[in-house]
Amino acid sequence: MEFIPLTSPDIRDEDINAVVEVLKSGMLVQAQNVQDFEAGVATFTQTKNAIAVSNGTATLHLALVALGIGPGDEVIIPALSYVATANVVELVGATPVFVDVDTDTFNIEVAAIEAKITSKTKAIMPVHEFGLACDIEAVMKLAEKHGLPVIEDAACALGATQNGKHTGSFGIFGSFSFHPRKAVSSGEGGILTTSDDALAAKVRILRNHGVEMQHGKMEFVAAGFNYRMTDFQAALVNSQLKRLLKIIDYKNELAEVYFNEINHSGIKLPVVPADRNHTWQTFHVVLDSDFDRDKVITELREKGIGTNYGAQCIPAQQYYLKKYGLDSAKEFPNALRAFKSGLAIPIYEKLQKEQIRQIASVLNKLTR
Secondary structure (H helix, E strand, O other), X not given: OOOEOOOOOOOOHHHHHHHHHXXXXXXXXXXXXXXXXXXXXXXXXOOOEEEEEOXXXXXXXXXXXXXXXXXXXXXXXXXXXXXXXXXXXXXXXXXXXXXXXXXXXOXXXXXXXXXXXXXXXXXXXXXXXXXXXXXXXXXXXXXXXXXXXXXXXOOOOOOOEXXXXXXXXXXXXXXXXXXXXXXXXXXXXXXXXXXXXXXXXHHHHHHEOOEEEEOOEEEEOOOOOEOOOEHHHHHHHHHHHOOHHXXXXXXXXXXXXXXXXXXXXXXXXXXXXXXEOEOOOOEEEEEOOOOOHHHHHHHHHHOOEOOEOOOEEXXXXXXXXXXXXXXXXXXXXHHHHHHHXXXXXXXXXXXXXXXXXXXXXXXXXXXX
């Protein structure tokens, strides 16, 4: 079997041509394509503003800075995510407060959030893990009860919804990534959505060295960052955005093949709640504890299938373990299990359904 990588972005001739046009124009940074990209994402997510930046970590960092979160503050996040979710909290001098995740969806366990809220809590930052919306409606109700802003880490979840409402439109901010593992990609890149015009203006200033135009002149009104997106990155992803819904639909067809074909008793499949759709940035399964997940990854690679673990149990990572000394086995058992026994298997636009069946067949033959 020809090797099937874990992911492979579908960059087509029209996408490449869009980039070439920008390169020929000489207008490389934050020009018309960036504006078009922002307008397109704002319309798609039904938010008033979208601000394009250099990557999906910069979006979260800017959101925290714009909200004035810093030393002495706490931000509630799930224990299972990519480590960037916690890193940005550390980078503004605040403290990440971890909450365990649900075993079916791998998203934050909403019922466990309230016990973690203190007088120092300044925001809740749930993650829409692997492309599935968390129970963001419940998160919003809890946040409103306590007067807390919500920053949606929707890095994997452009196009995900709960009851028809898009991720990125629930909280005060929504953060998206366009890394090559996403449904559409600019290589590196991110976008921050918000319907708060004042916060949007603040983020636009912060992403560009703190510059604000006043009376036709540049004034440096804040200590900002260089978090701009290039125009050729925007052109690349703009071209792909035209087919985003078709990509999501097709990935759901591929996921359905997995659901129909994987029948190993030692492999737990993900669950999609009835009020949500899934964009399948990752098809994440959990192996029984008597499997050695890392050996399974090696075995699958030898059989021509690229796989990896899905996300980190962040408090168990070296930096966070040394700093906070949390016992993940006791405090975040679901996140730890998903990290240690979780397996991300290929699902992307360039795959054929027959390849998905081949992968499922190999998985069904795994021995403990």
